[in-house]
Amino acid sequence: MRYAVYISKERLAAQSRTDFDAFMATCPTRQVVSTLGDKWAGLVVNALAGGPKRHGELMRRINGASQKMLTHTLRTLERDGLVSRSVTPTVPMRVDYELTALGRDVLPVLAALKAWSEAHIMEVLEARDSYDAARAMGETPN
Amino acid sequence: MRYAVYISKERLAAQSRTDFDAFMATCPTRQVVSTLGDKWAGLVVNALAGGPKRHGELMRRINGASQKMLTHTLRTLERDGLVSRSVTPTVPMRVDYELTALGRDVLPVLAALKAWSEAHIMEVLEARDSYDAARAMGETPN
DNA sequence: CAGTATCCACCAGGATACTG
């Protein structure tokens, strides 16, 4: 997910429902997944589920994200209307990020994704192991 | 979603639950999303929801995917145990792809994602519009 | 028909250094 295929909402509204399957470029699901699927977005949204957080808090909480990517992820989420950004112009400045109503609305979906992943990750990993093992030796899938 | 960060299931099992939030590299959700989020995977799984399909059928159905990416997507899904591949060695050969039990199990999650996307895509697009409009003119977020 | 092989463009994302 990672293609910036943005179409106008006018054009989208003009499309028939069946076109969604035919042309993925304009598929709403892909547009959403391309944001939510990007490496850190899910983590950030989850981190913000507990309430507003400052930039630094998120940095410490996410662990592994560079400021660049954290900032970029926050910008994308803000642009998509899932997160709001509020600046307090003190010195040093203070910036708080918070989920919008739309952002809070995604939480259940993310939770469902997370629940499924945790419930089935072992099966997936085992499938990978046996698949890889089969190729490793001379093509004997057993 | 797109980083091949694969860890052994032994190592995963050894981790405490809290580590999942701290180190995304081993986060089950990310592992699953990195497969499902990749450009065509969702479309393919959805296309297979209606029953087994041949390679050519999928090509025509997905519309826009190159054979390379379709094949690659199918291989990844097969490796992850979501799709099974069966070859009939006739001339010309015939290959059928089918969702496994695990694959069918993801459908509800995908459906939830799709439902949310279609329900809220307009809000997202509008948010993008006003965000972009605000930057376009001299920084007047209104 | 169902792939594989090769070449190539693009951009996500990391590292590092600097600013208001």
Place this chain on the structure above:
DNA sequence: CAGTATCCTGGTGGATACTG
């Protein structure tokens, strides 16, 4: 503190041509 700027890499994914 919260960013921006720059450089650099590796992987994704498209186009095209070829094979069993």
